[in-house]
Amino acid sequence: MINFVPTWPVAISLLLISFLPLLLVILSHGPWKVIQPGKRFFVAVLTTWVIWAVAITLGSAPVIDVVTGALLLAAATLAMFTFWTLIAWGFTISMLLALSRTSQPISLEEWIMAYTNGKPLAAFSKDRISLLVKLGLANHEGNELVITSYWGRRVACLTNLFRVLFGVLK
């Protein structure tokens, strides 16, 4: 037999999984609008998890049910994060939208300019590099980018290991 009836911690997680996209819409417009997309997502996720934690502490449930609820909510959070990064900063999606803003066929150079709002492609490089610098994986040194010896090299090594594992090493 298989039991499809959710326990109450699981039911709360399922409700909050439905609530997260709705909360993001609420935080995207009107009086509660959080302007920056990254911070908006963070506020929505934090609110969802705080509600979940408060609800869990109000009752008593077996550990397995709490862990199940937490894993469901964590999976939904990660899936929503992937969706959010795609629609907010996705490279290919943004390229498609940049092309849709033009009224006639354009060259690759013009497409790049449309993507970067009139800046050269170096602006896009610096934008992506800024993430590496923020995370402490690389540093600016003059007109060069330098990998950090501890975290930078370890993350790069791990990335290459996964690339080998997935068969996508170029």
Place this chain on the structure above:
Amino acid sequence: MTGFLVGLSAFLAHLILSLLWLWRPGGIAPVTRHIISALSTHAAATVFGVVFVGNVDFWVITAVSGFGAVSWLFIYSAVYKSVSLRILTKLTKQIRGRMLFDMITATEVRPEFEARADLLVRMGYVVQHSSHYELTNRGSNVARWIRLIQRAYGIKSSGLYTSPLSQAQSFCCTIQAPSSPIP
């Protein structure tokens, strides 16, 4: 606890199946392979649990195998497509781990832009006339849907992490109506 072990078995089976499938060339997109592999191993493990274990909890199995599958897909997407990680790994192949910004743009970023333009052409969203690119009707429809989703979620960014909007406006709440999209 039994459900937990069944879910873990489903995830481990998904790891093996997805890797074996990803290593093989084929026309099915990698993300689709991940999804098919995750759903089929989840279903197989659940049936296995019911037949050989007896009483199992659907939600425990789903939570464990679902969290594992989403995390696995997240890691795959990051190492497969992330431009930032591509730049980082390129740095490790350079002398003293350093590279000129112009070199990064020329050898990493521009080829990536061209590769994604080719991908959009192969997907039928963009058509290339000699050296010029134009959206197809299919591409226009997809772009319209994406804009609708972005409007619902108030996304006005240009695809850059450090867009002028995000640099100029700090984190706050406002009662103002959304301003016009970035041109």
